[in-house]
Amino acid sequence: MLLAGGKGSRLHDLTAAESKPAVHFAGRNRIVDFAMANVVRSGLDRLIVATQFAPRTLHDHLPARWGQHFARGGMVLRDGRDRYQGTADAVRRNWDHIGDCDADQVLVLAADHIYDMDYGPLIAAHRASGAAVTVAVDVVALSQASGFGVMHTDPGGRILSFLEKPADPPAIPGEPDKAMVSMGIYVFEAAWLRDALFGQDTHATDFGHQVIPAAVAKGLACAYRLPTGPSGHTYWRDVGTLDALRRSHLDFLSSHPARLPRMSTLSEWYLGRDSVAMPGALVPASARLTRCLVAPGTHVPPGLVVGEDAHEDARWFRRDRDTILITQAMLDRRDTLRVPVSAAARTAMPRQDVA
The missing domain is CATH 2.160.10.10 (Hexapeptide repeat proteins)
Structure with missing residues (x-):
């Protein structure tokens, strides 16, 4: 399930008429292409894309750029304009398509990040953990952590606490200048997620504020740390601001952190x-x-x-x-x-x- 409906208001004029995932990156590529490249390389062949704000560009771009990697009906685009009330609500309103897949697990992805990741090891780690949900995490400087969901885990990876965008984020024990943050990537047990979204007493609309904290409170959530790449470092950026977008462009120029098929030369x-x-x-x-x-x-x-x-x-x-x-x-x-x-x-x- 690819969540691609965000407006990206902090990108100001660039998203006045385009959704954040549709913003160009590194020439004529778009931000969403990073998540799509990861999906294809990971061998996933059934994908639901939930769009919302200014969806037309994505509804044109995704089938044209990525449709050949899916069998007919393997990629479904769902226009949720004026309907979705949050990330969890977008999944709830598309549960009919998820149920048709008859899957044991559901992988939920954000469409507006720049990163390179094979989802296979994440899914394998989730299955081995016995958790209801596994959250992919990266490590950032403590000074930057207040813009993310921040968590603390035990040595086995079980999440002990989860705080969505805290004003005073907690540091990683033993690493006082760093924090562990959610990448907005989750693997759920499908049966547990269905109950969390449709239970009699649930009104959850957002994963970060409601669904994930509920799983943490019950001891049912684990963390999966993003593996390092060939450089020995991880690369994951939420390009939610103009400054982050420009800097990520320059990072891409210097080290090509994500293996994205080229549509233009760097000099362009x-x-x-x-x-x-x-x-x-x-x-x-x-x-x-x-x-x-x-x-x-x-x-x-x-x-x-x-x-x-x-x-x-x-x-x-x-x-x-x-x-x-x-x-x-x-x-x-x-x-x-x-x-x-x-x-x-x-x-x-x-x-x-x-x-």
Whole structure:
């Protein structure tokens, strides 16, 4: 079950008319393609995709890009606009398709993360544990953990506590600067999940806030730690902010953390000066952009300088931590409202690129 309905409001203009999983990444790939590549490489042949916000792009893209990897009817797309009230509710409302599969386990995936993972060992570990649910986890810096579901486990991997986005996240015992966080990937025993979603006294709509804590309270939840890759490190990023999206692009350039089939060359989107151009963006050589994301279809004017004058940048563009987003609408507004420089003043200015 692939949950692909998120709006991704922290990506601001990039998700004004697109869902977060549909946002372009590394050229003409989309964020959802990472989860899809993992599904295919893991040999999974039955997939339900739950969409919600602005679903049209995904309903066009997924069959065209990935449909050949599934038998007819093996990939089902379900449009949940204005219906799903949370992650667990999306699964509940698609239980008819899950029941048709007659499966013993249900793998629930988030469609908006950048990572490389074989789900086979995760499923095998779940089956061996006897748990009702197994949560895939990664380790992040404690300073970043408040944006995730944070957990503490016993030596055998049984989850002892689970806190969804705590203000003061607990550290891993013996590792005071790190925390163990949920990747939003779960393996459930199908019978247990059915009871958790349809039980007489249940009104659960969200996995992180309700279903997983209920399993933890009963001692029925285990954690599975993401294995390290060839580099000796793990790579999993929730690219939920503009800064995270740009930085993950640069990570992909430097180390290719996920094995994703190429649809474009790296030179099409990497601009240098730690900046990234998204598909359809045109950036002339005379422009000087530092730590920028150039939105799809944006035509940057010659000589534009962004990332060197914080006050000037703030007048026209959107900033998220160290990242500046440039869109065509922002440039159009800048052209309309910017006070022109007089000929006399221009003559008096030192020779330089003029923004």
